[in-house]
Amino acid sequence: MRKGEFFIVLNLNLAGQNGIARMAFSIYKMIIAMKNYFRYIPTPPELLNWGLALSAAGFTRIPPQTPYPPNKHPDDHDLDWQHGRVIEALQVVLILEGSGLLETREVRERRVDAGMVFLILPNSWHRYRPNPQTGWVESWIEVRGPVVDKLLEEDTFPANSVLRRGGFDAGIEETLNRIHLRIGDDTAGSRPELAALALQVLAQCACIGTSPARLSNIQRAVHRAERYLSDHYREAIQMESLAAKFGVAYSHFRRAFRVHTGLSPWRYVIHLRLTRARVLMASSNATLDEIAAQTGFSSGFHLSSSFKQAYGLAPNAWRKSLATKSKIPSAS
Numbered sequence: 001m002r003k004g005e006f007f008i009v010l011n012l013n014l015a016g017q018n019g020i021a022r023m024a025f026s027i028y029k030m031i032i033a034m035k036n037y038f039r040y041i042p043t044p045p046e047l048l049n050w051g052l053a054l055s056a057a058g059f060t061r062i063p064p065q066t067p068y069p070p071n072k073h074p075d076d077h078d079l080d081w082q083h084g085r086v087i088e089a090l091q092v093v094l095i096l097e098g099s100g101l102l103e104t105r106e107v108r109e110r111r112v113d114a115g116m117v118f119l120i121l122p123n124s125w126h127r128y129r130p131n132p133q134t135g136w137v138e139s140w141i142e143v144r145g146p147v148v149d150k151l152l153e154e155d156t157f158p159a160n161s162v163l164r165r166g167g168f169d170a171g172i173e174e175t176l177n178r179i180h181l182r183i184g185d186d187t188a189g190s191r192p193e194l195a196a197l198a199l200q201v202l203a204q205c206a207c208i209g210t211s212p213a214r215l216s217n218i219q220r221a222v223h224r225a226e227r228y229l230s231d232h233y234r235e236a237i238q239m240e241s242l243a244a245k246f247g248v249a250y251s252h253f254r255r256a257f258r259v260h261t262g263l264s265p266w267r268y269v270i271h272l273r274l275t276r277a278r279v280l281m282a283s284s285n286a287t288l289d290e291i292a293a294q295t296g297f298s299s300g301f302h303l304s305s306s307f308k309q310a311y312g313l314a315p316n317a318w319r320k321s322l323a324t325k326s327k328i329p330s331a332s
Contacts (some may be wrong), residue, residue: 036060039183040074041191043144054194055089056142059180062098064135084127089144090152091120092201093128094167094176098136102128106159112136117167117205119157122148139176143198156206166208175201218256221246225257225265233272234296239265269296274310277303281319288315 038058056077062068069079079085084103094117102118103109104126112118112128114136120126122144130136151157167173179197182190224246229237242265243253257265273295280291288300297303307315 034059034180036070037180038071038073040077040142041183050145050192050195051147052143052145052195052199054141054179054183054191054198055144056091057140057176057179057183059137059139061137062130062135065132066130066135068129079127081127081129084125086123086125087120087142088122089142090122090148090157091140091142092172092205093118093120093138093140094172096137096139096173098130098134100128100130100134100136102126102163104159104162107162110163112163115165115168117164117170117172117208119162119164119205121152121157121159121162124159139173139180141176141179141198141201143195143202145195147199148202151202151206164205164208170204170208172201172204175204218248218252219260221248221253222256222260225253226261226268229265229269230272233269233276234294236296237269270306270310273297273303274307277307277315278318281315282322 036059038056038060040056041054043053043055060070062070068081072078077085077087095112095114097114099114100112101109102112104121105124118128130138175197179194179201182194182197221243225242228242239254240250243250246253254264257263257268261268263271277291277295277297280286280294284291286294288303292298292300292303295303297306304315307313307318311318313321
């Protein structure tokens with residue numbers, strides 16, 4: 001029994017007839033009883049407005065000494081170990097039980113064990129299969145859309161680190177299970193929900209893909225500085241001292257920070273201050289001097305100057321434009 005299974009059964013024992021425990025156990029039984037399936041979903045153009053669409057999903061138990069894959073997929077997805085394959089979408093595959101092998105153009109043949117997840121990147125040659133002695137249980141989805149393209153463009157999922165440990169602890173199994181249980185509902189409202197769940201799977205994969213130990217000193221410093229500035233943007237901050245606090249040279253820190261956020265450290269602080277100032281301007285009648293005092297600007301004049309430089313409009317004019325937009329039209 002895996003950790004997740006024990007947790008559900010333990011909750012049921014502790015809670016007795018508690019409704020939540022009964023529901024959790026019911027879902028667990030559905031997963032245990034789940035039959036092998038795969039489904040490929042046409043991608044309506046309007047769904048790309050959500051930025052991402054679930055285009056396929058599947059769940060398969062492969063017993064030992066069983067041909068793989070046991071069922072033929074569409075021609076553009078059929079997988080043959082001898083030749084490998086290339087697909088156009090991004091796939092996420094979680095191995096629930098058993099073990100096997102994965103190989104891609106960038107990753108030499110690697111062992112895959114239960115709890116590991118691997119990503120099949122678009123237009124990248126690959127092949128994978130279960131160990132004939134153990135078989136495996138696979139749970140997978142396929143996604144495509146502008147959000148996927150952007151994640152790949154930003155190298156969120158580098159081609160040389162598509163195999164990742166920690167799938168169970170990251171909650172990927174539970175999210176995939178929700179997709180499998182939901183995918184049979186083909187109503188208009190179900191597909192955006194499936195897209196949201198698929199995005200959650202990608203986020204969970206990203207979380208287990210980058211650990212602090214794999215980051216360079218300068219990358220760790222940038223991440224720590226970003227959190228620090230978000231908490232202390234109202235304060236007077238010496239950026240050179242901040243870089244020294246995190247153990248890096250300021251010139252390297254400033255360059256890496258701009259690459260990561262698109263802004264220099266000081267412009268990032270101004271951005272945080274202006275973001276908060278806009279909220280206060282829109283939701284209160286506070287003066288610019290009062291708002292400046294709450295957001296870290298030295299004066300209302302300084303706030304006004306920074307605001308106009310960033311947005312091309314003086315704060316008072318911006319407030320008037322909001323008031324005009326919010327007026328209720330008079331009845332004709």
